[in-house]
Amino acid sequence: MKNSTKAVAIVGLVSASSAFALDMDFNSVDVDSNGAISMEEASKYPELMQQFKDLDANKDGELSEKEFAKAE
Incomplete structure (x- = not known):
């Protein structure tokens, strides 16, 4: 059970990091x-x-x- 909890936490952190990258303001x-x-x-x-x-x-x-706007 502990391993699945860790996996969910890691996925959440990775998703949050990706979402943050998309929301960066120049x-x-x-x-x-x-x-x-x-x-x-x-x-x-x-x-x-x-x-x-x-x-x-x-x-x-x-x-x-303009260059920054192309960030994904």
Whole structure:
């Protein structure tokens, strides 16, 4: 019985993390309000960091609002 409880808890955490990634707001992640998300700012969001290099279309080390909008 304990194993099934752990499995349900893990699934819940993974689902919550995925849902959070979809609900991220550009302005909330861009804490210095300079109009771009740096790798340092993105590092607080593992889901975003996993996609960062792919999203950074112009390879400038930052995500514009347009690049960020393509995050899944």
